[in-house]
Amino acid sequence: MIHSLEVHDVRKSYGDFQAVKGMSFKVRQGSCFGILGPNGAGKTTLLGMIEGIVPISSGSINLLGMDVATQIRKIQPRIGVQLQQNNYFQFLSVAQLLKFYQQLRRAGGPPRKGQSIEWLLQRLGLSDKLKFKVDELSGGQKQRLSIAIALLEDPDVIFLDEPTSALDPHSRHLTWEFIEQLKQDPNKTVILTTHYMEEAERLCDEIMIMNDGRVIAQGNPAELVSGMQARQAIQFQFAKGQFKLEYVQDLADATDLHWDDQTDRLRVTTREVAQTMRSILERSQSQRIDVINFDIDRPSLEDVFLSHTAKDPRE
Ligand SMILES: Nc1ncnc2c1ncn2[C@@H]1O[C@H](COP(=O)(O)OP(=O)(O)O)[C@@H](O)[C@H]1O
Numbered sequence: 001m002i003h004s005l006e007v008h009d010v011r012k013s014y015g016d017f018q019a020v021k022g023m024s025f026k027v028r029q030g031s032c033f034g035i036l037g038p039n040g041a042g043k044t045t046l047l048g049m050i051e052g053i054v055p056i057s058s059g060s061i062n063l064l065g066m067d068v069a070t071q072i073r074k075i076q077p078r079i080g081v082q083l084q085q086n087n088y089f090q091f092l093s094v095a096q097l098l099k100f101y102q103q104l105r106r107a108g109g110p111p112r113k114g115q116s117i118e119w120l121l122q123r124l125g126l127s128d129k130l131k132f133k134v135d136e137l138s139g140g141q142k143q144r145l146s147i148a149i150a151l152l153e154d155p156d157v158i159f160l161d162e163p164t165s166a167l168d169p170h171s172r173h174l175t176w177e178f179i180e181q182l183k184q185d186p187n188k189t190v191i192l193t194t195h196y197m198e199e200a201e202r203l204c205d206e207i208m209i210m211n212d213g214r215v216i217a218q219g220n221p222a223e224l225v226s227g228m229q230a231r232q233a234i235q236f237q238f239a240k241g242q243f244k245l246e247y248v249q250d251l252a253d254a255t256d257l258h259w260d261d262q263t264d265r266l267r268v269t270t271r272e273v274a275q276t277m278r279s280i281l282e283r284s285q286s287q288r289i290d291v292i293n294f295d296i297d298r299p300s301l302e303d304v305f306l307s308h309t310a311k312d313p314r315e
Pocket residue numbers: 014017019037038039040041042043044045046
């Protein structure tokens with residue numbers, strides 16, 4: 001298996017503050033790798049170090065088989081970077097800006113077989129904007145333009161920093177479809193950061209959850225969710241006014257019981273779904289309580305995220 005990226009015990013300090021506290025992970029060539037974390041987790045700092053923009057404090061990063069600290073000039077022509085904060089030359093037209101970036105890239109090395117500007121803009125829903133000044137574009141259009149810039153020279157690794165944050169639903173779907181097309185190419189690796197669960201679940205083959213400068217979980221979306229199967233929630237709906245919490249308070253496997261006597265709903269968290277289910281149904285039957293409905297909640301990636309990033313309230 002070929003890895004496009006290998007990050008080994010990387011740290012970043014700004015003065016006394018450690019933004020990245022020793023992270024290690026690998027990214028498979030051809031995969032879409034998602035770095036998921038709340039604001040301030042260190043996602044942009046981490047990407048900056050991988051892209052060779054932010055100097056690392058310690059550790060090592062190997063990108064496309066080369067050491068980022070010493071070989072960044074050889075790496076740069078093969079990567080495409082979409083910046084989160086883009087301060088483009090607002091007075092240029094879209095066409096001029098793209099040409100400017102294309103020439104800038106080519107000044108750094110021999111030209112690569114790039115996608116045509118027309119093709120990129122069409123795919124990103126910007127083909128009628130070539131003559132527009134950058135500051136005449138909407139936020140979503142600017143964000144998609146920054147993706148087009150990242151892709152100009154047909155890079156092997158594409159970095160997208162929160163590619164759909166602040167986009168309206170239509171623009172977000174357009175961007176997702178575009179990223180899904182990029183993923184079709186088995187040689188291209190896409191590394192993106194996001195704080196949207198839905199985005200990570202939809203686009204990524206592998207997800208790393210980070211918080212507070214550390215890796216807290218990694219796996220494919222299904223694996224991350226199945227790691228949670230140990231605790232699942234079951235909801236029961238009983239007939240009005242029949243059930244009492246005392247009937248089940250001694251259940252061995254239940255870790256959490258929530259009873260709402262207004263709606264006659266019971267929510268139980270358990271490590272033994274089948275066992276807990278059986279116990280509650282048996283007790284309901286012996287007390288002659290009608291169970292109207294029950295449901296087992298499959299944990300979403302959001303639950304995984306929350307369970308890993310929740311701050312200890314005592315801190
Ligand atoms: N240049 C910098 N100088 C000092 N602190 C910084 C700098 N860049 C980022 N930080 C701090 O590092 C932490 C991680 O920031 P960042 O990487 O932007 O997180 P994210 O992208 O996940 O929101 C934050 O607490 C931020 O304030």
